Structures are given as C-alpha cells and as structure tokens.
Amino acid sequence: MSDYTCFKTEISKGVAHIIMSRGNELNTMTRLFWKELPEIIKTIDKNADARVILLRGEGKHFSAGMDLANFVNDSSGKKKKDPSRTREAFYHELLELQGAFTALEKCRMPTIAAIQGACVGGAIDMAAACDMRYCSTDAFYKIAEVDIGIAADVGTLQRLPTLMPLGAVRELAYTGRKFDSAEAQQLGFVEKVFQDHDQLLEETTKLAEEIASKSPLVTSVIKKQINYARDNSVDDALDYHAIWNSALISSSDMESAMKAYMEKVSGDFEDLEPKKSFWEKQGLIS
Numbered sequence: 001m002s003d004y005t006c007f008k009t010e011i012s013k014g015v016a017h018i019i020m021s022r023g024n025e026l027n028t029m030t031r032l033f034w035k036e037l038p039e040i041i042k043t044i045d046k047n048a049d050a051r052v053i054l055l056r057g058e059g060k061h062f063s064a065g066m067d068l069a070n071f072v073n074d075s076s077g078k079k080k081k082d083p084s085r086t087r088e089a090f091y092h093e094l095l096e097l098q099g100a101f102t103a104l105e106k107c108r109m110p111t112i113a114a115i116q117g118a119c120v121g122g123a124i125d126m127a128a129a130c131d132m133r134y135c136s137t138d139a140f141y142k143i144a145e146v147d148i149g150i151a152a153d154v155g156t157l158q159r160l161p162t163l164m165p166l167g168a169v170r171e172l173a174y175t176g177r178k179f180d181s182a183e184a185q186q187l188g189f190v191e192k193v194f195q196d197h198d199q200l201l202e203e204t205t206k207l208a209e210e211i212a213s214k215s216p217l218v219t220s221v222i223k224k225q226i227n228y229a230r231d232n233s234v235d236d237a238l239d240y241h242a243i244w245n246s247a248l249i250s251s252s253d254m255e256s257a258m259k260a261y262m263e264k265v266s267g268d269f270e271d272l273e274p275k276k277s278f279w280e281k282q283g284l285i286s
Helices: 031-047 083-108 122-128 145-148 156-162 166-175 181-187 197-212 216-231 234-248 252-262
Strands: 009-013 014-018 052-057 111-115 118-120 132-136 141-142 192-194
Touching: 009 031, 014 031, 014 197, 031 083, 052 197, 083 111, 083 122, 111 122, 111 197, 118 122, 122 156, 132 197, 145 166, 156 166, 181 192, 192 197, 216 234, 216 252
Parallel strands: 014 052, 052 111, 111 132, 118 141, 132 192
Antiparallel strands: 009 014
C-alpha cells in the first residue's frame, strides 16, 4: 500500500490493521485524513486484500475528532462569493466527508473499532460506522459538536439511534456530556470493555482473526443483510436475503465449513475476488 500521512496499514492473517498514526496529535482528523481513510478502505475492498478490518489509534487516544485547524477560513484578499453558491459547494463537500465513514459500512469486510482514551466528535461518527466496537476502561466519549455550534453531521445522529436508546442519543447530543466506557457498554455503543489497551488490542485482534478464518463470502453477505435489515422492514429484508442466499450460497464453502466444524479445525476458504471495473476487464487500464 501507499505511504500515508495519517495512517499506517498492516495486513496479517487476513486482518487489515488500519492504524491512525498521529498519536502525539491525538489522532485528530486533518484534511488529509478525510482523503486517506476512504482511499485505504476502498483499496482493501477492491483488491480483496483482507477479510476483516481492525481500526485503531496509536498513543493514548483513539481520536479527538476533527482537527480544529480545518475550520480556519482565510478569506482575506479573496473576491466575495455568492453565499448561495458557496453553500451549494459546501453541501457536496459535506457529502464527501460523510462518505469517508460510510466506506467502513459499505466495504465487504466486517469492521471492528478498538477504542482507547478519547473518542470525541468525529471519532464517534467513525466508530459508529464500524460493525463492532470494543474499548478499554479508560475510553471516554463525547458528542462534542454542540459545543462548537454545529450539529454532528457525518453519521452520529443517523447511526447512533440504531445502536443506543433514542432518549440517550438525544441527551448526549443536546448536552455534549462526556460518558465513560461503562456507560457506553450499558447503552449498547460498545460490545465489551477490556482492562487496558494491551488487552483491548490482543482481544480485538483475536476476534478479527477468528472472523477472518470463516468464509469471506459468507461474512460479506451477513454484513450486507444486517445493514439492509436495519434500514428496511422485516418482510423486505427476508425477501432480500432469500434472493442473495439463492444466488450466492457456495457448496464448496458449506462443505469446507461443515468439515472444519466436525474435525475441529480451521476451514479452507477462498478469498473474495478482487472487484474490477468494466474498463479494467477490457484491458483499457492496468
């Protein structure tokens, strides 16, 4: 993979470790962060480089959210622009920011967030887009946008109501109150709390590797079905699942899975196929 400013990437045993690498700066989200994260995820997804993505941060904190330097607007000496046109352009910019985290939700691989220390502002948006979230006891959370005069706008208000009680989401978003790891688990935002960062990394890596040992075709279908069921009626989701299963059930995966289960060994499953665009298949680009 390419060298990145805000991330390190490691792939081992079918797990892509995406590591926010600006620990000394609290892994804040600079402008390049928003370019690099979706680029990394989409590359892994396109090339089928891994079967699971584990997202974590270097240093004491997962992420303190948006780098406030991003809000500095130097308009000195510039021609005054029509406000309506400026806002229309910002609308598309905001959609691009939202898409950076939606990439975690849309990729074929299950995604896990391992959270320590601060998970503030945009970091909550990011973690909410992952399939599962785990943290250490020192983790704390804050929907901080209300304190800088904006509504959280890249996924928190849309995804948290499917993860936590609605009243709790409203309270935390209206007040910007900090909440700790125990409350996050009680509310359902995180699946489990570990004693320290080392145990968090050990256990989430173990989980990721276990998921990576399963059929990647099946786990990708499971992810797609759960996300669809979240957003649609039960009847629609059942029909959607019937279509997918009838099209994608793999007899070789079933045979390997049942053999592995009976013999108490790891199954032997092929990786997903890389995704190729039409023009790539035609050899128009390499």
